[in-house]
Amino acid sequence: MSFPWANEYKPSHPAMVWLDEKLPLPRFVFNAVGAGYPVPRNLNYMYNFGVLAGVCLMIQIITGVVLAMHYAANTGVAFDSTEHIMRDVNWGWLLRYAHANGASAFFVVVYFHIFRGFFYGSYKAPREMIWLIGVLIFLLMMATAFMGYVLPWGQMSYWGAKVITGLFGAIPLVGEPIQTWLLGGFAPDQAALNRFFSLHFLLPFVILGVVILHIWALHIPGSTNPTGVEVKQESDTVPFHPYYTAKDGFGLGVFLIFYCAMVFFAPNALGHPDNYIPANPMQTPAHIVPEWYFWPFYAILRAFTQDFLFIPAKLLGVLAMFSSILVWFLLPWLDNSPVRSGHFRPTFKKFFWLLVVDVAVLGYCGGSPAEEPYVIISQIAALYYFAHFFIVLPIVSMIEKPLPLPFSITESVLGKDDAATVAPAE
Structure with missing residues (x-):
């Protein structure tokens, strides 16, 4: 910009x-x-999460590199090497807890960042490329997190790898060869652990490179803002430093308080106790679940319990799970409203909060056993999830009457200027 x-x-x-x-x-x-770098002067604290995501990424890279120095990617000793890190390596317990809880913190921050983009229309022109690169980063994060969950080689690590890679087996004709190629065999074993460790080490650096592209793309049109009004005059902006470095610094301090509280006082609260049991291919856990940040998508996967015509339920679930993220790539073209911010779209705002509740329900069902009433609830929630993007959003963007927009960003901060007029919602 x-x-x-x-x-x-x-x-x-x-x-x-x-x-x-x-x-x-x-x-x-x-x-x-x-x-x-001039930035809109009205950015609120919801715009802190981009910087926080970058901090989380650096925490993961630094702690991950050090942990890799002590980890052994061998099915015979992987679990023991993890315990060695916890018990024998100087500050190893801190590094592992910081890394494990850092993944959860990373996803919390990114989910806030994504839903802020949903509400403020950050995916709209001329910022489509910023949004598309952001969705790509999220997909890379999911792949990296899944592979990292396998590395401790506990019960949930092993069976999680078996279930998730087994999804590819549902693809007709090529599914089973792809699954065998991913695992390096017919079940998770040494070859699979080698693959996952190598990719888990590599992908964070790929993410870092894509993040640089994300920031580069952002600097071309400039940051959006809570009003959705573009910058028109010098008074609409302030320099990024010191105004937003100070604001981001405060947000970082608050984030670190909660993050450190989890690391030091509840480091295993978000983990699964079965992962402290060595992997046993002969004993299936009673309830196989992924990490909590995958639960909404896992609920969509499990929502399909009946075959449809010639399409197996398992394949439908796999397609729906991947589509639930891929649909975000289409957002710039599904939402045709010329108004960006949800603050000026009263009907959109109601459906946005309904989507937030719907995703929370999916998350709860995804972490619950695959039994009633959770199955029927996840089916209803999954139906609304796709309806929101493919039906509700296009219709609302066509029939909604937005509220009047402020003439400028300065007006939204300081109040209406008698010399200026209020621009109609375009």
Whole structure:
């Protein structure tokens, strides 16, 4: 994003002048997160979650690299090496708990970030590419988290790998060869653990690269804001530093309080006790569940219990589970309302909160046993989930009468200026 009133980087120290000429890294930082990057002046705390997601990613990379130094990707000793990290490695317990709870914190932050995008219309033009790259990051996160859950080689790790990779077996003709190729055999074993460890180590760096693309794409049109009104004048913006570095710093402090409370006082609250039992291919756990952040999608997978015509229920569930995320790629074209922010879309706002409740219900059902009444509830919730995107959103965008938009971002912050007029909702 380029504005004529944006500050320009002007190094004064001779060393910085020389560095700027040879390698303009300071200029890059200044323009990306410094005073050279004008940002809408009305961003609220919901816009902190992008920075928090970056912090979570760095926590995961740093703790993961150190943990990899002590972990043995061998089915005979993987579980014991995990216990070795917990008991014998200096501060190993802290590293593992920080990494395990860091994954949960990462998904919490990203879910807030995604639903903020839903509400404020962050997927609308001209920011479609930012949104599409963001959905790709989420898919990479899911793959990385799943592979990391397998590494301790406990009961839930083993059977989770067996169930999730078994989903590919539902694909006609090519399903079973794909499943065998993923596992390196016919069941989770040494080859599968090697694959998952290698990819789990590699993918966070891929995510980091895609995050850089995400930020690059963001800087082209600039940040959206709670009103959805585009920047029109210099008074609509403030420099990112120090205004939003201070605001993000406060948000980071609050986040770290909750994160550290989980790491030090309830490190196993979000884990499954069966994963502290060594993997046993001969003993199936009574209730196989993935990590909590997969529960909504797991509920959609299990919602299909009957074959439809010639399509098996298992295949329908697999297609629905993947489609529940892939549908986000279509959001810029499913929602045709010219108004971005949910604050000015009263009908959309009601359905948005209904979607939030629906996803929460799916999450609860996904973590519950595959029995009634959870199955029928998950079926109803899954039906509404897809109806929201394919039916409700397009219809609401066509028939809804939005509220009047403020003339500018400045007006939304300081109040109406007599010299300005209120722009109609376009």
